[in-house]
Structure formats: C-alpha cells, structure tokens
Amino acid sequence: MAMLVTGAAGCIGAWVLHHLVKRGEPVIAFDIVRAGHRIEQLLTIKEQQLVTFVQGDVSDFITVKGLFEQHPITHVIHLAALPVPFCRADPVRGAQVNVIGTVNVFEAARRRDIKHIAYASSVAVFGAPEDYKETALSDHAAARPRTMYGAYKQANEATARVYFYDHKMTSIGLRPHTAYGVGQDQGLPSDLTKAMMHAVASKPYHINFNGRLQLQLASDVALQFIEAATHPLDQAYVFNMGGPVVSVDEVITLIQRNRPQAKITHGETVRPYVEQLDDSGLRQHLKAYETPLEVGVQQTMSLYADLMQRGQIVV
Numbered sequence: 630m631a632m633l634v635t636g637a638a639g640c641i642g643a644w645v646l647h648h649l650v651k652r653g654e655p656v657i658a659f660d661i662v663r664a665g666h667r668i669e670q671l672l673t674i675k676e677q678q679l680v681t682f683v684q685g686d687v688s689d690f691i692t693v694k695g696l697f698e699q700h701p702i703t704h705v706i707h708l709a710a711l712p713v714p715f716c717r718a719d720p721v722r723g724a725q726v727n728v729i730g731t732v733n734v735f736e737a738a739r740r741r742d743i744k745h746i747a748y749a750s751s752v753a754v755f756g757a758p759e760d761y762k763e764t765a766l767s768d769h770a771a772a773r774p775r776t777m778y779g780a781y782k783q784a785n786e787a788t789a790r791v792y793f794y795d796h797k798m799t800s801i802g803l804r805p806h807t808a809y810g811v812g813q814d815q816g817l818p819s820d821l822t823k824a825m826m827h828a829v830a831s832k833p834y835h836i837n838f839n840g841r842l843q844l845q846l847a848s849d850v851a852l853q854f855i856e857a858a859t860h861p862l863d864q865a866y867v868f869n870m871g872g873p874v875v876s877v878d879e880v881i882t883l884i885q886r887n888r889p890q891a892k893i894t895h896g897e898t899v900r901p902y903v904e905q906l907d908d909s910g911l912r913q914h915l916k917a918y919e920t921p922l923e924v925g926v927q928q929t930m931s932l933y934a935d936l937m938q939r940g941q942i943v944v
C-alpha cells in the first residue's frame with residue numbers, strides 16, 4: 630500500500646502521516662507548503678525521512694496528474710482545502726482549490742485506475758440549527774450551506790457521486806464537525822486547542838466564540854480517514870462524524886481539571902453550524918474512532934507540555 634495524502638501539512642494531514650508512519654506504511658505527502666510545523670510537532674526527524682514529500686498546487690491538473698504518474702499510489706486521502714475565511718475572502722481561489730482541486734484528484738486517480746478515494750467534506754454542508762427540525766442531523770439531511778466553503782464541500786460530495794455513476798469509482802466522504810488537538814491552530818474553532826496550549830504554559834486565553842459544538846480529536850479524525858481510505862464500500866458514501874456535544878464552558882472546565890489555575894474566558898459569537906451530527910451511518914459501515922473528551926483534552930495538554938519542554942513550542 631502507498632497512501633497519497635493531500636493537504637498533508639495541515640492538522641488532520643499531519644496526524645494521518647503520524648499514524649501511517651507508526652504503522653510502517655509508505656506515504657506520499659502532498660501540500661502547497663513543504664512539511665511545516667505540524668509535521669515537525671507530530672513526527673520525529675527520523676519519521677519524516679520515511680515520508681515522500683511533494684510540494685505542489687492541487688488546483689493545477691498537470692501537477693496532480695504528474696503526482697499520480699510519478700509515485701506508486703494505491704490509496705488516497707484527499708484533505709487539501711482552503712478553510713472558511715479564505716473562501717469568503719477570495720471565492721474564486723477557494724473554488725479553484727476546493728472544487729477544481731477535488732475534481733483534479735478524482736480525475737488523476739481514475740486515469741491511474743485507482744478505484745476508491747477517501748476525502749474530507751464538512752459539517753459546513755449543513756445550515757444553521759434554525760434550518761432544521763431535528764437536533765442531530767442524519768447523513769441524508771438536506772444540505773443548506775451558509776458559507777462558500779460549505780457550498781464547495783457540497784460540490785465535492787456531488788463530484789464523488791458522479792464519479793461513481795460515470796466510472797464506478799467508490800468513495801467515502803467524511804464530515805467532521807470540529808477537530809481539536811495538537812496541530813489545530815488555524816481559524817476560530819482552534820481557540821479551544823489554543824486555550825489548552827496556553828493553560829499548559831500558565832498563560833491566560835480568550836476563546837472568541839461560544840455555543841455548543843461536536844468535538845473530535847484530530848488524531849481520531851485522522852484514523853477515521855485511514856479507515857475510510859482502506860475500507861472501500863460498494864458506492865459513493867458520505868458519513869457524518871460523531872463525538873461529544875459540549876459547550877465552550879464545559880471544555881474550559883475540562884482544561885481547568887488538568888490545570889486548576891488556568892485563566893480562560895470566552896466571547897459570545899456563535900458559529901452558524903448545527904450542533905450535532907448523527908454518525909450512525911458511519912458506525913454501521915466502518916470502525917469508529919472516538920476518544921472520550923476528557924482523555925483527549927488530557928492527551929493534548931500533555932503532548933503540549935512535552936513539546937514545550939523540548940523547546941518545539943514557545944507560547
């Protein structure tokens with residue numbers, strides 16, 4: 630097996646590399662940036678030497694086609710994407726990376742006769758809580774994205790479906806809600822992880838949002854993508870990811886359980902996403918990875934403590 634991971638320098642991508650290298654699997658890491666701080670935090674220098682790094686732009690078809698031609702890729706985890714604020718600020722570039730980039734990966738894989746792809750969708754395909762009667766949305770709830778990013782993820786799901794209709798290529802799209810853990814350091818939801826990091830460094834932190842959200846440990850999300858890439862099903866599936874639904878206050882309480890002196894406050898902005906996704910479809914078809922929240926928070930804080938002790942993170 631040789632796994633291609635696009636967006637490998639991102640938070641989930643770096644955790645995918647971490648798990649694959651620990652299993653001794655060959656991995657080709659593709660990203661527009663080379664390696665980067667998340668990979669340095671999660672893989673030793675020796676482990677990084679086991680990874681084939683390729684730097685390139687997923688929105689360029691010639692590059693992606695060349696990637697598949699030059700490396701013995703057998704499995705694919707497609708994560709490369711621009712997040713919400715970038716898509717809002719530059720919708721054209723957002724579409725090039727998130728929509729065209731995904732078509733490029735499917736098309737280049739198809740031309741090399743690869744039969745299955747795992748790719749990242751998102752809770753952002755759904756709308757705000759007031760758009761739905763149910764509180765926990767099933768895999769088949771209507772997509773009503775309120776962001777360009779969500780609209781692009783919806784297009785990715787449709788792309789995957791059409792590759793099945795046209796070419797019998799199977800796929801599994803996963804819709805994470807909100808990842809936390811080492812490496813999650815970009816965008817509004819990363820404030821929860823940054824609060825954990827600051828608590829370890831005995832520094833105060835202000836979380837810029839409030840509300841309830843479904844949390845997934847980044848390491849678990851990565852394991853779920855590996856599972857999805859290595860366990861093809863019979864068609865194009867999209868699964869919601871599960872996880873505990875908690876308030877920002879509950880997360881602060883858990884952080885303070887590990888560091889009682891931690892000074893953490895929060896703002897009042899509520900993100901425009903439904904609070905809970907029902908992951909029964911995923912559980913019916915795949916092994917599910919769900920570290921209990923208190924364990925995940927504790928693991929994240931102790932990994933930050935190690936990284937700070939080694940001088941790899943300075944807060």
Ligand SMILES: NC(=O)c1ccc[n+]([C@@H]2O[C@H](COP(=O)([O-])OP(=O)(O)OC[C@H]3O[C@@H](n4cnc5c(N)ncnc54)[C@H](O)[C@@H]3O)[C@@H](O)[C@H]2O)c1
Pocket residue numbers: 635636637638639640641642659660661662685686687688707708709710711712726749750751752804805806807808809815818
């Ligand atoms: N982290 C979450 O909470 C969450 C929630 C829902 C969905 N997702 C999705 O999961 C996937 C991984 O998330 P993440 O948190 O690791 O994201 P991330 O932003 O940390 O990583 C994305 C990676 O894609 C790379 N990238 C951007 N443009 C590129 C381009 N043109 N060519 C090649 N690479 C490019 C970036 O350099 C980055 O390393 C993404 O598709 C994201 O939309 C994440």
